[in-house]
Amino acid sequence: MPYISVEIGALTSEQKKELIERLTATASEITHILTQFFTVTIKELPDDNFGIGGKSIDKIKRNYNK
Template sequence: MPYITIESGSLTKEQKSKLIEEITQVASKITQIPSEFFFVTIKELPDENIGINGKTIDKTKQEYQQNQIKK
């Protein structure tokens, strides 16, 4: 049974559902294993626990939103 784990920041229920559905479909197509055999989990991490370029994700999101308002 193929097992897929996704780690990400916070997601809505709708995002999780779509992510699980579409990843399963793509993996099934590529591997030619029926989708019924795939097991998918999502591990959410708080934005303050993830960093990119020396900044936490929550800080990066905040800066991005501020820059979008200025445009």
């Protein structure tokens, strides 16, 4: 059974729904495995739990929006 796992910042319910649908459809198209065999999980991470270049994502976003 194919398993897709995504780690990402906070999403709305609609974004999660669309992400699950589109990831499943794309993976099925590429692999020729039926969509009903795919499992997708989304792990939401707060922006202050990861960083790039020594800065947390929440700080990068705050500075970017200025």
